[in-house]
Amino acid sequence: MSIIDTWAGDKVSIETKAVMGFGGVTINDSSVDVLDMIRAYMDKAAGESCGQCFPCRSGLKNIAKRLNALCEGNASDNNSENDIEYLANLAKVVMSSARCDIGQTSPKALLDIIENAPNLLAARKVTKGNYTSLVTAPCMNACPGHVDIPTYIENIRLRQFDEGLSCVMDKCSMPGTIGRVCERPCEAACKRGQNGTPIAIRHLKRFLFDKNTSPNIIKTEVAPLAKKQKVAVVGAGPAGLSCAYHLSKQSFPVTIFEKQQRSGGMAKYGIPDYRLPAAVLKKEVACVQALGCEIQYSVDVGSDVSVQELLEQKGYSAVFIASGAPDAPSMRCENEQHCTTGYISGIEYLNEATRGNKIIHGTRVVVVGGGNVAMDCVRTALRHGFTDVQIIYRRTELEMPADKLEIHEAKLEGVTFNFLLAPTKIHHANGCVTGISCQKMELGEADASGRRSPVPIEGEIFELECDVIIHAIGQKVTVGYILGGLSGEGNAGLDKYNNLEADPFTGKVSSFNNLFGGGDCATGPKTLIAALAAGERAALHIADYLEGKEVSASKIEILEHALESIKIVDDVEIAPPTDLTASIPLHALPVDERLYDFSEVEQGSIDAEACKEASRCLRCFRILMVAS
Amino acid sequence: MSYMTINGKKIEFRSGETIVEAAQKAGIYIPTLCHLPRSGHGDVCRICSVEVKGQDRFLPACSTHAEEGMCIETETPALIALRKHILTTILAEGRHDCFMRAIPNSKSPYQIAAMNMPHREHACPSDGRCELQTLVLKYQIPVKDIVPEEGDFVLDNKHPMITRDFSRCIQCGRCASACNAIQVNEAIPSQFGRRAEKENWLPLVNYDNCTHCGECLQVCPTGALSAKKAYGLSTKKDELIKIRTTCPYCGVGCQQELLVKEGRIIEVNGVADAEPNLGRLCVKGRFGYDFIYSKDRLTTPLIRQEDGSFKSASWDEALELIATKFTDTIEKYGADSVAGVSCSRSINEDSYQMQKLFRSIFKTNNIDNCART
Incomplete structure (x- = not known):
């Protein structure tokens, strides 16, 4: 039974003595000193205030000051009621007139206490408790990496471009890549989107990266390699690079072992240059190397050297496995095994294409799938000179997992989309593909993912002639051979899907102390930003392990995780006033200039455009504090 | 519509x-x-x-x-209450000690020294036209009851032309914005950011980037930023005459507004909505007006005598002499023996007349203007 419970909206699903925050107050345990906790909460809020709007800047400061006095036992005129009236008035002023949600939401907790239990605020000497606080926002909450989005957007508005970039790089070591190809869950959560266009968060991140023209974007002075214990990272993809970056920043010597000849993993070999130019990745990798990290190419951990050797003979104290999901599952349709020419996976096709090779020939290509890989395949095929490029997808455009912008661009460039078709049979002559038969589908009941699953319409078959079929229907993890002898008998370290069994918070692989992992190899194919986040989190816990501390999820991580599942912007909140500032114009290469080569399609913005876009941000910060 | x-x-x-x-x-x-x-x-x-x-x-x-x-x-009453609240807080945060309010020991030694200089009438350089003061009067804030918060205030008095007195700063951010977005010198970093990191931040200047243009002075709503030359001179609106003129320094033709009292320039500002400068001025246009009061300034034409000394002359006399010399030279050596350089501080129209004189009367193309570079 709660002592006070005024929380409005979704509750934070976490076992705790007390919660204070944007939704109100929940006190579950009488041992919590409400006066001390609200003091800590308002102190935190005053520290988060950006100092711009006067009511919030001075109001929160004065509230915190008065609460601190009460906690010392000093009521003004020896009468706490005067103080409470003063606090209530100030809180109302701040909430009604503050510029952003720090001022508009944080005094709610104080007002709720004043309304429900003013006696708890009587002046007295308090003993200070232990509290964990978290500052988040809808966009930050939606981002797997919890990048502090409103802060760097504010930096752009105030033309503090270097500060903005370093704010991004605190959490995300690949701002240029993420700024171009992220799936941007943040933009879907943006409150501006309720009543207009969301802030172009991804594009602004790219702007910050492009704006920085210095050869080495890392400015912070770190003592490279000051620490003794070495860490090996398997795979120089996003998760591996991110882990190496964050470990190097803490002065641990890191060696990355990469099977391929270049760094970047799927970002390098899975994303074509017209979306992500090679120079961007190169600059980001140089940044990791500048911190002292070594990268060894053409080393296949698992066959050239085993993890066991790394740990026992080569002197590495810990290994982080980030081998990704580099294989393609089969399409499971008739005649798949008989085709030697003209039938390949999207991953293989893109892999060769990013190396400058064109491994398929003809004029007509059919791509099976509806994700971003499928979009990359069709757009690459157009640039390879295919004139008839078709997509086959078993649901409709609404259910397509690919980025809406990618679908739009693919259509512009001349791709034909065929929906509600599932491939059943490949036609071939002498081992060469000649066509494909598809079963027509219709949408049935919603499945576990919430999408309506396709059901075949009996007897309706659709045939398509083509020279090449590319299947882009997913990716497969192949991490087992990397663990090799370590697993002993059975599948220690692997879960039931044969993915790496790594702790989602710490990255620690079950049943090993010094083995960590993250990214696609642990989760199955996920987003780039999720891989970066996994690498960053694991780096913190690897450092904990090397320093002899306990490896377990921190309070803030648990809190962040608990928040991820709830909507932190209330539906009943009044939508922001219509925004008449035009959203940022996105410049792209004209369609008729695109298809001759792999030049980048999306172009950057100038300062004025970015600053204007940044000024649209509502700064929907939310502050949460729990007692432990 | x-x-x-x-x-x-x-x-x-x-x-x-x-x-x-x-x-x-x-x-x-x-x-x-x-x-x-x-x-x-x-x-x-x-x-x-x-x-x-x-x-x-x-x-x-x-x-x-x-x-x-x-x-x-x-x-509405709620809005008026909010404005009163904000104004009261601002007053409590700083040392806004104009005529409405006597705060004991609030004047710094600098202010006292400045007040004791000749012609100085006010402790605050902005008294009488301060935007905060105007609002405090309009909303009738009971200033006597306000208890000032404790605090130390920086005085940046090193700059030759500008005084930055942070006891009067309200942290509105106008100076930073003028420096970064209008003049784009990026010499005043913005003070906004998490208070936990920037609590005691003041808009201090990075003098490596500063071009001393004084844009920050012009936009400061209070007396926090002031021109040294004008400190304490009357800035009351009704005692000043505003004169609009064109800056004489270069060919751009920036529009200036001179604040003049008893025939003396007290301050120079840009005219906000006038082309070409839209309110901006450079260091010369804003601060370079002392020469008008120089004792060495020539007030009549001088003609050099045989012995090398100068004799003061009337304009007619001087122009007559110049005309004779030019005519003689052109007759003797041809039109291309003379050349004209128009002063960059002359206005566009004067420079136009100058080239007209050389091209159509003297018949030579030897004409230039030193603002051309």
Whole structure:
């Protein structure tokens, strides 16, 4: 039974003595000193205030000051009621007139206490408790990496471009890549989107990266390699690079072992240059190397050297496995095994294409799938000179997992989309593909993912002639051979899907102390930003392990995780006033200039455009504090 | 045209205008303090907050766009209370010790010394035209009851032309915005950011980037930033004459507004809505006017005598002599033996006349202007 419970909206699903925050107050345990906790909460809020709007800047400061006095036992005129009236008035002023949600939401907790239990605020000497606080926002909450989005957007508005970039790089070591190809869950959560266009968060991140023209974007002075214990990272993809970056920043010597000849993993070999130019990745990798990290190419951990050797003979104290999901599952349709020419996976096709090779020939290509890989395949095929490029997808455009912008661009460039078709049979002559038969589908009941699953319409078959079929229907993890002898008998370290069994918070692989992992190899194919986040989190816990501390999820991580599942912007909140500032114009290469080569399609913005876009941000910060 | 209602009055506005802009055109006053229209800076002080029907909180009129059918109130009791609250807090945070308010020991030795200099009448360089003072008077803040907060205030007096007295700074951010967005010198870093990191931050200047243009002076709403030359000289509106003129320094032709008292320039500012400078001035245009009062300044033409000394002459005499010499030279050596260089401090029209004189009367193309480089 709660002592006070005024929380409005979704509750934070976490076992705790007390919660204070944007939704109100929940006190579950009488041992919590409400006066001390609200003091800590308002102190935190005053520290988060950006100092711009006067009511919030001075109001929160004065509230915190008065609460601190009460906690010392000093009521003004020896009468706490005067103080409470003063606090209530100030809180109302701040909430009604503050510029952003720090001022508009944080005094709610104080007002709720004043309304429900003013006696708890009587002046007295308090003993200070232990509290964990978290500052988040809808966009930050939606981002797997919890990048502090409103802060760097504010930096752009105030033309503090270097500060903005370093704010991004605190959490995300690949701002240029993420700024171009992220799936941007943040933009879907943006409150501006309720009543207009969301802030172009991804594009602004790219702007910050492009704006920085210095050869080495890392400015912070770190003592490279000051620490003794070495860490090996398997795979120089996003998760591996991110882990190496964050470990190097803490002065641990890191060696990355990469099977391929270049760094970047799927970002390098899975994303074509017209979306992500090679120079961007190169600059980001140089940044990791500048911190002292070594990268060894053409080393296949698992066959050239085993993890066991790394740990026992080569002197590495810990290994982080980030081998990704580099294989393609089969399409499971008739005649798949008989085709030697003209039938390949999207991953293989893109892999060769990013190396400058064109491994398929003809004029007509059919791509099976509806994700971003499928979009990359069709757009690459157009640039390879295919004139008839078709997509086959078993649901409709609404259910397509690919980025809406990618679908739009693919259509512009001349791709034909065929929906509600599932491939059943490949036609071939002498081992060469000649066509494909598809079963027509219709949408049935919603499945576990919430999408309506396709059901075949009996007897309706659709045939398509083509020279090449590319299947882009997913990716497969192949991490087992990397663990090799370590697993002993059975599948220690692997879960039931044969993915790496790594702790989602710490990255620690079950049943090993010094083995960590993250990214696609642990989760199955996920987003780039999720891989970066996994690498960053694991780096913190690897450092904990090397320093002899306990490896377990921190309070803030648990809190962040608990928040991820709830909507932190209330539906009943009044939508922001219509925004008449035009959203940022996105410049792209004209369609008729695109298809001759792999030049980048999306172009950057100038300062004025970015600053204007940044000024649209509502700064929907939310502050949460729990007692432990 | 779209329409909205302010204080019960239907007014029209163009799409894209802010509430303040629309209200101004309709003759409705909404107070502002931090707003700097030229740089898009605003949304800080919240003095301009208005009530908009359907919103659960006040919206800043300076940065909220007007919308069709909006219903706005600008002077409700709640808004007046908010403005009073904000003004009171500002006064308590600093040392705003103008005539309304005597704070014991608030004047720094610098202020006392400045007051004792000749012609100095006021402790605050902005007394009489301070935007904060105007609002405090308008909203009748009971200033005597305000207990000043404790605090140390920096005085940056090293600059030869500008004094930065942070006891009068209200942290509106106008100077930073003027420096970064209008002049784009990026010498004054913005003070905004998490208070936990930037609590005691003041708009101190990075003098490596500073071009001493004084734009920050012009936009400061209070007496925090002031021109040393004008410190304590009367700045009361009714004692000053405003004279608009063209800057004589180069060929750009910036529009200046001179504040003149008893025939003496007290301050020079840019004219906000005039081409080509739109309010901006450079260091010369803003601060370089002392020469007009120089004792060495020539007031009549001088003609050099045989023995090398000068004799003062009338304009007729001098021009007559110049004309004779030019005519003689041209007759003797041809038109291309003479050349003219028009002074860069002459205005465009004068330079035009100068080239006309050389091309059509003297018949030579030897004419230039030193502002050309």
